[in-house]
Amino acid sequence: MELERADKIIDRYQNKQGILIQLLLDVQSEFNWIPKELIVQISERLQIPLSHIYRVASFYKGMSLTPIGHHLVQVCLGTACHVRGGPKVLDKVEEALKVNAGETTKDMNFTLRRVNCLGCCALGPVVVVDGEYHGKVTSAKVEEILATYK
Numbered sequence: 757m758e759l760e761r762a763d764k765i766i767d768r769y770q771n772k773q774g775i776l777i778q779l780l781l782d783v784q785s786e787f788n789w790i791p792k793e794l795i796v797q798i799s800e801r802l803q804i805p806l807s808h809i810y811r812v813a814s815f816y817k818g819m820s821l822t823p824i825g826h827h828l829v830q831v832c833l834g835t836a837c838h839v840r841g842g843p844k845v846l847d848k849v850e851e852a853l854k855v856n857a858g859e860t861t862k863d864m865n866f867t868l869r870r871v872n873c874l875g876c877c878a879l880g881p882v883v884v885v886d887g888e889y890h891g892k893v894t895s896a897k898v899e900e901i902l903a904t905y906k
């Protein structure tokens with residue numbers, strides 16, 4: 757099933773040059789991650805070395821080689837967020853989701869990531885859920901924020 761869906765994506769890029777990044781982004785968008793079997797499939801069908809595909813897929817932050825939950829929670833621990841209490845916010849998110857940064861909840865609902873500076877330091881500590889920014893987050897606000905995504 758997954759392989760058939762991937763075949764349809766690969767079909768769109770057959771016989772085209774310089775398409776790997778866009779192809780991988782399409783796979784990421786379709787499956788919410790890039791499974792190993794699909795990397796092998798892409799490699800075989802488009803004659804692209806496996807090592808090259810892995811290098812590209814692990815370079816871009818928008819691509820993931822491990823399953824990602826339905827919601828992506830990013831907690832900023834850049835300098836500004838760190839001094840304003842980011843570590844406490846991260847502790848609270850880890851406690852609430854029962855995962856450590858870098859992990860996905862067992863129900864695949866949330867993936868938690870720790871990031872360095874999201875470019876809005878004045879709002880720190882910052883938490884981003886599915887691209888939606890939450891500024892001046894305190895540990896007390898964490899449950900309330902997460903509840904809106906459950």
Ligand code: FES
Nearest residue numbers: 832834837874877
């Ligand atoms: S340090 Fe967190 S947004 Fe810049």
